[in-house]
Amino acid sequence: MKxxxxxxxxxxxxxxxxxxxxxDALFGHGWVRIADFALLYIMLALGLxxxxxxxxxxxxxxxxxxxxxxxxxxxxxxxxxxxxxxMYVVLPLGALIACGFGVLLGAPTLxxxxxxxxxxxxxxxxxxxxxxxxLNAPVNITNGPQGISAIDPLQIGGFSFGSSYDWFGIRVDDxxxxxxxxxGFTLLVIFVSRRLEDSRIGRAWVAIREDExxxxxxxxxxxxxxxxxxxxxxxxxxxSGGLFAGFQGFVSPESFSLMESIMVLCMVVLxxxxxxxxxxxxxxxxxxxxxxxxxxAGPVQQMLLGKVVVDPESLRMLMFGLALILVMLWRPAGIxxxxxxxREFDADDSVLHQEQETVYDASK
Amino acid sequence: xxxxxxxxxxxxxxGKHFGGVTALADVSLxxxxxxxxxxxxxxxxxxxxxxxxxxxxYQLDSGSFQFAGQSYTRCKxxxxxxxxxxxxxxxxxxxxxxxxxxxxxxxRHLRTRTGIWGxxxxxxxxxxxxxxxxxxxxxxxxxxxxxxxxxxxxxHLSYGEQRRLEIARALATEPKLLALDEPAxxxxxxxxxxxxxxxxxxxxxxxxxxxxxxxxxxxxxxCDRVAVLDYGKKIAEGAPEDVRRDPAVIAAYLGGExx
Numbered sequence: 001m002k003x004x005x006x007x008x009x010x011x012x013x014x015x016x017x018x019x020x021x022x023x024d025a026l027f028g029h030g031w032v033r034i035a036d037f038a039l040l041y042i043m044l045a046l047g048l049x050x051x052x053x054x055x056x057x058x059x060x061x062x063x064x065x066x067x068x069x070x071x072x073x074x075x076x077x078x079x080x081x082x083x084x085x086x087m088y089v090v091l092p093l094g095a096l097i098a099c100g101f102g103v104l105l106g107a108p109t110l111x112x113x114x115x116x117x118x119x120x121x122x123x124x125x126x127x128x129x130x131x132x133x134x135l136n137a138p139v140n141i142t143n144g145p146q147g148i149s150a151i152d153p154l155q156i157g158g159f160s161f162g163s164s165y166d167w168f169g170i171r172v173d174d175x176x177x178x179x180x181x182x183x184g185f186t187l188l189v190i191f192v193s194r195r196l197e198d199s200r201i202g203r204a205w206v207a208i209r210e211d212e213x214x215x216x217x218x219x220x221x222x223x224x225x226x227x228x229x230x231x232x233x234x235x236x237x238x239x240s241g242g243l244f245a246g247f248q249g250f251v252s253p254e255s256f257s258l259m260e261s262i263m264v265l266c267m268v269v270l271x272x273x274x275x276x277x278x279x280x281x282x283x284x285x286x287x288x289x290x291x292x293x294x295x296x297a298g299p300v301q302q303m304l305l306g307k308v309v310v311d312p313e314s315l316r317m318l319m320f321g322l323a324l325i326l327v328m329l330w331r332p333a334g335i336x337x338x339x340x341x342x343r344e345f346d347a348d349d350s351v352l353h354q355e356q357e358t359v360y361d362a363s364k
Numbered sequence: 365x366x367x368x369x370x371x372x373x374x375x376x377x378x379g380k381h382f383g384g385v386t387a388l389a390d391v392s393l394x395x396x397x398x399x400x401x402x403x404x405x406x407x408x409x410x411x412x413x414x415x416x417x418x419x420x421x422y423q424l425d426s427g428s429f430q431f432a433g434q435s436y437t438r439c440k441x442x443x444x445x446x447x448x449x450x451x452x453x454x455x456x457x458x459x460x461x462x463x464x465x466x467x468x469x470x471x472r473h474l475r476t477r478t479g480i481w482g483x484x485x486x487x488x489x490x491x492x493x494x495x496x497x498x499x500x501x502x503x504x505x506x507x508x509x510x511x512x513x514x515x516x517x518x519x520h521l522s523y524g525e526q527r528r529l530e531i532a533r534a535l536a537t538e539p540k541l542l543a544l545d546e547p548a549x550x551x552x553x554x555x556x557x558x559x560x561x562x563x564x565x566x567x568x569x570x571x572x573x574x575x576x577x578x579x580x581x582x583x584x585x586x587c588d589r590v591a592v593l594d595y596g597k598k599i600a601e602g603a604p605e606d607v608r609r610d611p612a613v614i615a616a617y618l619g620g621e622x623x
Contacts, residue, residue: 192484199483199490200476200497203462207470210459217419217453219445219474219537228480 020179032175034291036247039182040240042283045267046189046276047236052265053274053338054202055229056209058118060261061105061125065234067256068101069094069241071132071142074251077152080143087154091242098238099231101128106230110223113212125261133253147252154181154246161246178247185243189236193276196232205229206274270327272334281336289323290316372397372541372572373418373449377427380413380596387413389596390427395541395589400563400573402587402604404580406616409593411576412454415545418574419451420444432540445474448540452530452547454576460519464510464529467518468501471536504532508562524555528562535566542566543574548582560586584608592616 023031048062072094076085109120136144153162153174161177196202204225207215216222245251263286271282297312327335373395380388388410395401403411416422418429420441428437431447439447450471459467476497482490505514508528512521518529527547534542544563548556556579563586567573577583583590584604592600592607594616600607607613 195484195486196480199494200473200478201480201483203466203470204473206462206466207459207473210461211457213421213441214453214457214459215470216441217421217445217451218471218533219442220470221442 016183017180020176024176029173029175031291032173032179034287036175036178036182038284038287039179039186040244040247041264041267041287042186042280043182043189043236043240043243044264045271045279045283046186046193047233047240048264049233049268049274049276049279050193050196050205050236051229051233052268053279054197054205054209055226056205057226057229058114058121059230059233060118060122060258060265061128062121062233062237062264063256063258063261064105064125064128065098065101065237066241066244066260067128067132067253068098068234069238070245070251070255071148071241072097072238073242073245074148074151075141077246078148079150080148084152087152087156087242087246091239094242095235095238098241099235102230102232102234102237103227105234106227110226122258122261125256125258129253129256132256142253145253147250147254149250151245151249151251153249154178154243162249182243182247185239189239190276190280192232197276201225201228266324270324270334272337275334275336275338278334278336278338282334285335290320293319370396371430372432373574374430375414375418375427376429378414378417378424378429379426380410380417380422381425386596388417388424391593391596391598392427393591393598393601395572395574398567398570398572399588400567400575400586402583402590403574403576403593404578404583404590405593408595409616410596411593412545413596414593415451415543415574415576418444419449419543442474445537445539448538449543450534450537450539450541451543452527452534452545454545454549456526456530458518458526458530458533461517463515463517464505464512464521464525465498465501465514467529467533468504468536469497471533472497472500474537501536504536505529507535507565508532509558524551524558527551527555527559531562531566535571539571541572541574545576546578547575548577548579556582 020032020035023035044062044066047065048059051057051059051062073090075081076083076090076093077087078084105121105124109117112120132142133145135142136146142148153160155161161181162174163177164171164173165177166172204215204220207218207220208222208225212222244255267282267286268279269282270286271280272278293316294312297310297315298308301308301310301312331337371394375391375393378388378391379386391410391414403414405411413422417424420436420439420443423438428435430436431444431449434447436444436447459470462470476493478490478493482493502514508531510521510525510528510532512525518526521529531542531544531547547563548559551559560582563573563575575583575587587604589602590600590604590607591598592610592613594612599612599616600610602610
């Protein structure tokens with residue numbers, strides 16, 4: 001059994017290592033880049049999963065932490081201030097600052113629940129974006145809507161992830177190198193998520209999601225545990241943001257709109273709230289499918305109708321909405337829900353409930 | 365007369381208002397170590413309000429309360445749980461989508477220490493603590509008499525089992541005082557007998573019990589002392605037999621003038 005499992009892990013590891021080359025060979029260079037973005041989004045979604053999936057706190061401004069991480073990296077590693085701090089300083093610093101912002105958002109909103117929390121977090125996300133957009137006067141910090149460009153690539157010592165190398169006759173490009181870097185970070189985030197989920201802290205998060213009053217009556221310090229959820233989620237967002245800035249080489253407030261927050265939330269909800277595997281799947285699907293659609297929509301129309309009737313870009317959002325509705329109708333707990341959530345949405349629940357009521361009535 | 369040192373919980377002139385409504389007025393009572401203390405009264409008499417004050421869900425407006433010799437007049441629920449008061453709820457509030465075992469494991473939160481670092485590294489201390497938590501949770505399930513699969517979700521348990529699971533979860537916090545809000549509500553006769561036996565077992569283990577209940581037979585057969593509330597005031601207190609004959613109590617329950 002153990003042997004079986006470890007051989008399964010080995011297969012998975014080889015598949016993940018070979019993946020960028022396979023994608024490159026089959027679909028071309030651009031798709032490796034899309035895979036890199038998918039990994040960044042997965043990290044984001046996993047961070048949000050801690051806040052929304054485990055602790056049940058609906059956060060609609062999550063992208064703000066991504067922005068904080070990205071701008072930290074951009075400001076400390078670009079010609080903007082002439083600072084070129086190394087990645088191993090800036091990335092943890094970005095994560096730390098994002099974590100601080102997580103606590104900053106968490107602290108005043110502790111008493112809010114559900115819709116009210118959603119609205120406040122939404123506002124927070126917008127505040128961060130608008131700040132970044134306007135912090136170019138009177139003192140120019142963020143360069144405003146123009147954003148910051150010529151950001152240092154991700155590099156450690158002399159080794160840059162932004163260059164191409166020839167190793168043993170195999171050409172390894174920057175998109176491949178970034179893939180491996182992001183993969184490492186994603187695996188780390190997955191590891192942390194799963195360890196926390198199955199621990200005293202994780203149980204406390206779920207208890208708060210299930211019934212906050214009962215949780216506090218059981219001795220859980222709901223304030224601290226909720227703040228911890230915000231802080232952990234924000235930290236993942238900050239790491240992802242720093243990597244994004246280094247990868248892209250350019251950041252502007254435009255990348256951190258409300259739409260992005262909702263996109264990440266969709267990954268969590270669609271994939272399967274509270275389940276790490278489901279969230280990863282949600283991230284992959286929501287990055288890959290729209291791209292696929294963008295590439296396919298034009299040619300298919302050309303083929304069937306002889307001309308492009310509807311702009312592929314707008315059609316993409318239409319199909320995206322349709323997919324959301326279909327999933328929510330047929331798999332309300334997500335495509336790959338956690339066992340807990342699946343049981344929550346079980347169809348035979350209502351039957352069981354009725355049975356219990358009959359027993360209850362009979363006992364009176 | 366019992367010396368004050370034997371008093372586990374002591375309420376002095378407790379008052380609580382909601383807007384213009386007086387839910388509790390000048391209620392004073394004390395509970396001795398090792399007793400089962402009953403709290404009865406007609407609907408809306410303020411029993412649950414008193415409960416919520418004692419467990420920190422409400423902050424009292426006047427008066428004070430002491431637990432185990434310390435003042436907890438303004439205190440958060442989790443600190444009172446820490447001090448040793450655990451409760452159940454009138455309308456069951458289990459973690460519905462967690463298993464029976466996990467529900468009790470949450471109750472162990474207070475008496476365990478594993479933090480982020482322990483959870484991430486799963487070091488020897490964290491593993492040992494997790495094992496002990498599971499072990500204790502299993503024992504408690506057995507203790508309250510839930511024999512079904514431990515992985516069953518709380519909401520899929522039978523009504524009587526849910527009531528007992530709530531008690532087990534409260535016991536997991538290692539309370540000095542166990543406060544039960546109508547634990548027999550909705551139970552049939554057999555389940556009530558089983559509950560009575562369980563409560564006697566809990567008292568024998570040294571835990572003091574505060575009990576709100578409508579089932580007068582259960583209260584009379586179980587409690588050492590009983591207090592009666594009506595319209596937020598304490599109208600009688602004492603041994604069950606005495607309280608039962610008290611004219612004010614009869615009036616409160618049957619209405620009109622005391623016979």
